[in-house]
Amino acid sequence: MGSYQDVYFPECSPLIEAPQVRSAYCLHVLNHVLKANSRVLAHNSQLRERKPGDDHQEELRDQGLTRPKVLILVPFRDGALRVVQTLISLMETRGRKMDVSNKKRFKDEFGEEPGDRPPNLSRPDDYHAVFSGNVDDHFRIGVSILRRSMRLYAPFYSSDIIIASPLGLRTVLGTEGESKRDFDFLSSIELLVVDQADVFLMQNWEHMLHVMKHLNLQPLDSHGVDFSRVRMWNLNTWSQCYRQTLLFSAIQDPQINNILSKHCFNYRGQVAVKNLPKTGSICQVLVQLPHVFQRFSSESFMDQDARFQFFVDKVLPQYRDAVMSHTLIYVPSYFDFVRLRNYLKKEEMNFASVCEYSKKSEVSRARHFFQKGDTQFLLFTERFHFYKRYAIKGICNLIFYGLPTYAHFYSEVCNMLQAGSSGEEASWTCTVLYSRYDMQRLAAVTGAPRAAQMLQSKKSVHLFVTGEDKGH
Template sequence: MGKRRARGPALAGLSKRQKRHLRDFGEQHPVRDAVSGREVTQICELPENSDQSSSESDTENESERVSEYHKLLALLKTVPGTEEEEDEDESEEGDESEAESNSEGPQEVGGTDEEDDESDVLGQEEVTAKDAIKQALGQEQADETDNSGDPKHGAIEEFTDVKHESEFSLETNFMEEESGDYSTAERESSSSQEVSEDPYRAHMNKELEKKEIENISACCKTTSQLKVLIVVPFRESALRVVQIFISLLESGSKKQIDVSNKKRFKGEFGSDPDEKPPNLKRPEDYEAVFAGNIDDHFRIGVAVLQKSMRLYAPFYSSDIIIASPLGLRTVIGAEGEKKRDFDFLSSIEILIIDQADIYLMQNWEHILHLMNHLNLLPLNPHGVDFSRVRMLNLNNWSKYYRQTLLFSALQDPQINSIFNKHCFNYRGQVAVRNVPMIGSINHVVVQLPHVFRRLESDSLVSVIDARFQFFIDKVLPEYRDAVMSHTLIYVPSYFDYVRLRNYFKKEELNFTYTCEYTKKSSISRARQFFFKGERQFLLFTERFHFYKRYTIRGIRNLIFYELPTYSHFYSEICNMMKATNNGEEATWTCTVLYSKYDVQKLAAVVGIERAAQMLQSDKSVHLFVTGENE
């Protein structure tokens, strides 16, 4: 057999199993193996400087000590020939394991003397093992001091890049900047990396390239391609909007853009000059509103490309929709209808409501119905990849990012309700209003006394019934006498008109009526009866005056059941009395009913200063006289 190599003193007291477990797992074997008879415990003599090394180890901090078993593991790895030794002693391990098993058997059954002897041997082995470990630690410390300049020995230690470590330390960098110890080259490199401006401003001021814009638009989409909705009252208005779009797209280049379906669009939205009735004089505002094609039922989609524009594009492929309230209402439909669609309104980012005052004369319910169906979650996907849709659309927050532009020629509570209840942009609201310093009453040219009578009401809802009751109890009895003939009653609301008409029929009063739904033959007959005095009262609606602007002759007494929506209608109706001037100006009268909820209309008629005095006054009746001074 070959000659055994000398082993380290720290490993002499361990069995084969303990050595293998220590080498493989780096920790002591949990079961204490009995030392066989072959293995003899070696007693290692301590070096001369053991007292000095022990004193130095006692003064060291306990937290900085290295585990004993880790040192043993390192010693096992550094000792050469351990594997060869194990190969040479494999045969001896088998014999030793058999001897251990044979020796353990009788020890468990009996033999207390053997157990005591074994415990003494184990205790002695523990003492010798501790001494051996201390000796190994002392030798390693001495080797570290001797081999400090050895490059091989330094490779085992943890590597720290002292040279470049300071560049990644925030504390040292800030300290250097404050003290000014860093060089100019480092200062230039650091200043180039720092952001001199606010990150949000830098992001907003950054100019994106065309490819970056395309990538952003491709990644972030909405539930529909449609972004802009323009609501206009007539086809003529839609024609003007499209013409403005074409002129804007052609302004940057000398070439004309390609507009598809242009001929069809002009045929359907254009007007025929022969349709205009000749020899009819109308006010300037009427000519401006009702010029061209005044059809109010239409809708058209517009797709804008780089060098072309497509008219009559499908709604889900359009960028802009130009439509009337009635045209959108027929598409949106009502609850319970089978064919209805409003998903294309889910991604509207810009809403433009132009000429909102005209919708008061059409049907305001269509506007309210449209506003209630804007920026809702779509019911159907319509081929949209929702993984690429922005979260604000999926969270139903689109209404908080929509821009709403509302244009009107007058101030009205219903228009203000759209502004206050249906505009939710998170950036706030901006309103520009014209204050009427001078009312339309100053434009009345006839000599006429104007009696303004204020009625009291507790709420806006109850003011309708309060006005009707005030009229039939206090105003109408004064005009029932035959002397007060030729009385025209101006009624702005169609519902109030129907209520008064039914009451007059019930009371069997001598009256006639005209409204926007009356046929031309009936209108001519009613005007003739009223002019000749065959009918004492004439019920006259505001919408009829808005669309027809007929001059009613024979008016001697005028009653405004409610202040007109358009302030200039007040002066127009009053000036109709001049058409039949027969020297009877002294007998003409004008009575106006108003309440505290008619502040805007009252200010437009009499002026803002007079309106404030009339509403704050204790008197309920106020008199104004207009006309030429003789």
């Protein structure tokens, strides 16, 4: 971080690394802001001491076109709370008490959310780590920092640091054609921190991309800036080449990689951590189950038509027979979910569906009918699993329409077969669809060596068998 290169660290588990990573980037942010502010104050005193008419005065260029220097994107209010608490604790380590304005208001608005909590079911530790506090995802707050004081809720144009969610910023940035929109405060961002980038995938990735497109643009208004103090690279519209981006994620994903390749132009370069998983999450599947991986041809990462056509022509006909009841279809993308739901409706197939937008009563009804066998298929979105982590009972057949974003979701869903099982383990099936553009997710599920073999092989179907007394 200290080299001011862009950094991509996709090994940031919410359980282990996240608190340490937060402390590291907060320390870097404070160091950057305090040094920049000290330079401005020193130059201010120099200018006051100058006598009128002095020749050969050096230019004191130490500012951007607007004041905000740092943008920290976090998914939930709880993340913003932890960032501010970390900043305060780091400032107070020198034994000085910080004067923090609006502290009570901040704690009331960003503290523990007393609202509707999911039922107290047993959930994995990573779920509790992500959803432990206030999970509202619409917020933004400006923070100004001086040597011995911090002002929360500072207006953006008087702030050094802006902490926000992509949705919270999106509502201010607006879209083209709207009368009320403002993005000038992002014009001179020198340090962008994207924490828990993987969670943004589970929210709305479009908001993230919208924010990235509005960074380091020329402001539409001067906002009272002294142009004689503005750095030349800000005036020359080179701000994006001097911006450091720090990306932290629990997983590697092509869409997160795309942020670095398409939206980051740091002249100092980039450093990315890439660890290939030797053993995949399929090793955590405890049930005795044959996993059939079927490869289909695809023209690009975004080519969803090929996946849909392959599913409709090759996979679904095998499951239409009443014998293949209790089939759960796991769908990572909400757009694919809507497309499949419309297709199953049109075909008048016996199915139920649950997604992140389903009401509690709809979910209960769908789970009940599926367990009893009154509905043959259950369409199930990845985001529903991410936000709720319900155990679905009565599954006999699994279809992964796409590989999960989080590798451990694969084993979690497969192990659901144990819930409500009736001793028919021998008839359980699992089918997984993948293309050559799913390399990262495939490697996370099967392990990198196997994934490479599966993608290079002439065969398009591969079988794995898991279970306590079976080899993988």
